[in-house]
Amino acid sequence: MIDNRNYIIAIGLSILIVIGWQYFVMGPRMEAERLRRVAEQSQIQTTQPATPGTPATPAAPGGTVAPATTAAQVVMSRTDALAKDPRVAIDTPALSGSINLKGARIDDIVLKGYRESVDPKSPQIVLLAPDATQAPYFAEFGWLNETGGSVKVPGPDAVWRQDGTGTLSATTPITLTWDNGDGLVFRRTIAVDAKYMFTVTEEVTATGDKTARLLPYSAMRRFGTPTTAGFYILHEGPIGVFGDEGLKEPSYKDLADKKKIEQAKVTGGWMGFVDKYWATAIIPDKDRQMQPIFASQKLGAVDTYQTFMVGDAVEVGAGKPAASSSRVFVGAKEVATVDGYADQFKIEKFDRLIDWGWFYFLTKPLFHVIDFLYKFLGNFGLAILVVTVILKGIFFPLANKSYDSMSKMKKVQPEMKELQERFKDDKMKQQQALMELYRREKINPLSGCLPILLQIPVFFALYKVLFVTIEMRQAPFYGWIKDLAAPDPTSLFNLFGLIPWDPPHALMIGVWPLIMGVTMFVQMKLNPAPPDPTQKMIFDWMPLIFTYMLASFPAGLVIYWAWNNTLSVAQQSIIMKKNGVKIELWDNVRGMFNRSKSATPS
Numbered sequence: 001m002i003d004n005r006n007y008i009i010a011i012g013l014s015i016l017i018v019i020g021w022q023y024f025v026m027g028p029r030m031e032a033e034r035l036r037r038v039a040e041q042s043q044i045q046t047t048q049p050a051t052p053g054t055p056a057t058p059a060a061p062g063g064t065v066a067p068a069t070t071a072a073q074v075v076m077s078r079t080d081a082l083a084k085d086p087r088v089a090i091d092t093p094a095l096s097g098s099i100n101l102k103g104a105r106i107d108d109i110v111l112k113g114y115r116e117s118v119d120p121k122s123p124q125i126v127l128l129a130p131d132a133t134q135a136p137y138f139a140e141f142g143w144l145n146e147t148g149g150s151v152k153v154p155g156p157d158a159v160w161r162q163d164g165t166g167t168l169s170a171t172t173p174i175t176l177t178w179d180n181g182d183g184l185v186f187r188r189t190i191a192v193d194a195k196y197m198f199t200v201t202e203e204v205t206a207t208g209d210k211t212a213r214l215l216p217y218s219a220m221r222r223f224g225t226p227t228t229a230g231f232y233i234l235h236e237g238p239i240g241v242f243g244d245e246g247l248k249e250p251s252y253k254d255l256a257d258k259k260k261i262e263q264a265k266v267t268g269g270w271m272g273f274v275d276k277y278w279a280t281a282i283i284p285d286k287d288r289q290m291q292p293i294f295a296s297q298k299l300g301a302v303d304t305y306q307t308f309m310v311g312d313a314v315e316v317g318a319g320k321p322a323a324s325s326s327r328v329f330v331g332a333k334e335v336a337t338v339d340g341y342a343d344q345f346k347i348e349k350f351d352r353l354i355d356w357g358w359f360y361f362l363t364k365p366l367f368h369v370i371d372f373l374y375k376f377l378g379n380f381g382l383a384i385l386v387v388t389v390i391l392k393g394i395f396f397p398l399a400n401k402s403y404d405s406m407s408k409m410k411k412v413q414p415e416m417k418e419l420q421e422r423f424k425d426d427k428m429k430q431q432q433a434l435m436e437l438y439r440r441e442k443i444n445p446l447s448g449c450l451p452i453l454l455q456i457p458v459f460f461a462l463y464k465v466l467f468v469t470i471e472m473r474q475a476p477f478y479g480w481i482k483d484l485a486a487p488d489p490t491s492l493f494n495l496f497g498l499i500p501w502d503p504p505h506a507l508m509i510g511v512w513p514l515i516m517g518v519t520m521f522v523q524m525k526l527n528p529a530p531p532d533p534t535q536k537m538i539f540d541w542m543p544l545i546f547t548y549m550l551a552s553f554p555a556g557l558v559i560y561w562a563w564n565n566t567l568s569v570a571q572q573s574i575i576m577k578k579n580g581v582k583i584e585l586w587d588n589v590r591g592m593f594n595r596s597k598s599a600t601p602s
Helices: 003-047 076-084 252-258 335-344 362-377 380-394 395-411 413-422 427-441 445-467 492-497 510-524 533-550 553-580 583-593
Strands: 087-091 093-098 103-117 124-128 137-145 176-177 184-192 197-206 214-224 238-243 244-250 261-262 270-274 278-284 289-299 302-311 314-316 324-332
Touching: 003 197, 076 289, 087 103, 103 324, 124 137, 124 278, 124 324, 137 278, 137 324, 184 252, 197 214, 197 314, 214 270, 214 278, 214 324, 238 252, 238 289, 238 302, 252 261, 252 289, 252 302, 252 510, 270 302, 278 302, 314 324, 335 362, 362 380, 362 445, 380 395, 380 553, 395 413, 395 553, 445 553, 510 533, 510 553
Parallel strands: none
Antiparallel strands: 087 093, 093 103, 103 124, 103 137, 137 214, 176 184, 184 197, 197 324, 214 302, 214 314, 238 244, 238 270, 261 289, 270 278, 278 324, 289 302
16 A cells, blocks of 8 residues: 555645645735735825834944934824925836935835726825835935044935936936035935936035045835735845845844844945835945945834945045945836846846745746747736646656556556455555556556646746736736736625625635636546545545635636646547547546445445
C-alpha cells in the first residue's frame, strides 16, 4: 500500500496547501482589504479630534536632528487642510494636486487614472495627504546642520516664495526660494514628468561672508499605521534597496517596535513605502553617499513612520554654493513605468517596488506574456486563456505520458480487481502483485496526480500576478466579470441576482467557480475509479471542495483553472481513444451512487 499512501499524500497535501491558504490567510482578509479601501476614502472627509503632539524626526549621523514636522491640534477635512496654506498647483497627465509652500512639501497627490472602484464616477485615488488631515503622508526635503552647527535652515514652518507664477506641469518646473535672513538663500527647483517621477534640485548660496556645513536630506513621512491586507505573499510597508545589503522590507510592526533601523551608508539606493497598488520612494543622487534610516515614533496613540536619507556634509560659503538633487516616485506600481524608471535612471532593483515574490523568475515573465497578448487581444481574460493554451503546450509531453499511463491503468482495471479479490486477506501480497502488474504493463500508479501537481506552481504564479499587478486591477472580462482581480460577484444562493438578497461572504459561490467545479468533476470521472476507498472518497469530494474554496479567489484565476480543466479533458479523451480505452464518464458517475463489493472496506 506504499504507492497508494504516497498517492493519497500527494493529492491530500495539494488540497491542504490551497485550502489552508484560502481559509487561514486569504479568505478572512479579502474583506479586510475591501474595508481598508473604504476606510481610506472616508478619512478624506472625516473631521474629528486628534491627539496633540509634535513628531520629531530621527537623529542623523553625528547626532544632528532633522527639523520637526508640525502636528495640528485638530484634524481637518482634506479641503480645509489644503486651503489653510499657500500652494502651487500640480497638473500633469497622470497627477493632480499641489505643493505646500509652508515647508515646501509634496503633500497633495491624486492619481488621475485610478478610481476606488469599477464605477467610473467613484472618487479618484488620493495618495498623499497634508498635515492636519486624518492620515498625513508626504515627501519632505531640506538641509540639516552638521553637529555643532547653528545655521538657520528651512523647517516645516518656513514659508517659501515661488519665483514667478504658474502650475507645476510635465513641461514647466517651478522654483521656490527661502532666505534665512542671515546670509544664506535656499532655492528648490521641482520638476515632474508625465507619469510619477519628481526631480528635486536644491541649492544654497551665501550672500555675504557666512559659511556653513550642511547635510542634505530627503524623507517620506507617514502618520498612522495603514490597514494592510496582511497577505503573506504581499509586502505592504517600508521598503528600501541598499547596495550590498540588498532589499529590506521591515513591517510597520517591526518598525514600531524597534523605533529605528539604521542601514549602512550606501551610494545610490532608494527607500519609501509600498501599498498593494501604490508606492512612494525617495531616490537620492546615485553618486552621493547617503545614510538610510527607517524610523518610527509614537505621538500620543498614533504611530508615525519615516524613511529618511541624509548625505554627507557639504560646505557653503561666499562664491561656493552647495547643491543636492534627488528624485521622488509617487504613483501607481505600473510594471512598464517602474521598469522604465529603473532603466532610465539606473535605479538598482527599482522593479522590487512590485512584490513579485520568491518565484520572481516565473511570476514576472508570466505577467509579460499576458501583457503582450493583452496588447493584441484587448482583454486580459482572453490573454489568460491563450496563456493557458501555451502552458498546456509546454507541458504537453509530460501530460501525455501521464494520461497515457492512466489509460493503460484503465485497461488493466479488471485484472487489478481480480488481484485485490484474490489477496483480499493479505495486503502485502496484494500490493506486491499490483506492483508486478504495474511493472509488466509499464504503468505509473502516481500518474493521476501529475496533472494537478503540474498546475500548482502555475496556479500560484498566476495568482500572484493577478493579486499584485495593478494592470489586472479592475480589468474586465465579459458579462458580469468587471474585475479579473476580484472574486466572481454572483452567488448561487441568491440565484445569481434573481433574489434581492446579498449572501454573506461564505456563500458567495458564483457562476465561474461552478463552471470550474463541473470541469474538474468531468476530468476526475474520466480516470479509473481508485481501488482504495479512501482515494475514491478524496477524488469524489475534490471538485466540490475546490468549487467552494476557489469561489473567493480572483475571477481570472478561476477562469484559468476552468479553461485548463477543459483542455485537459479534451487531451485525455483523445489519448484514451488512441489507446482503445472506453471513456466511461457516465459509468463512473453512476458508480458514485453504487457501492460495489470491491469498494467496501474489509
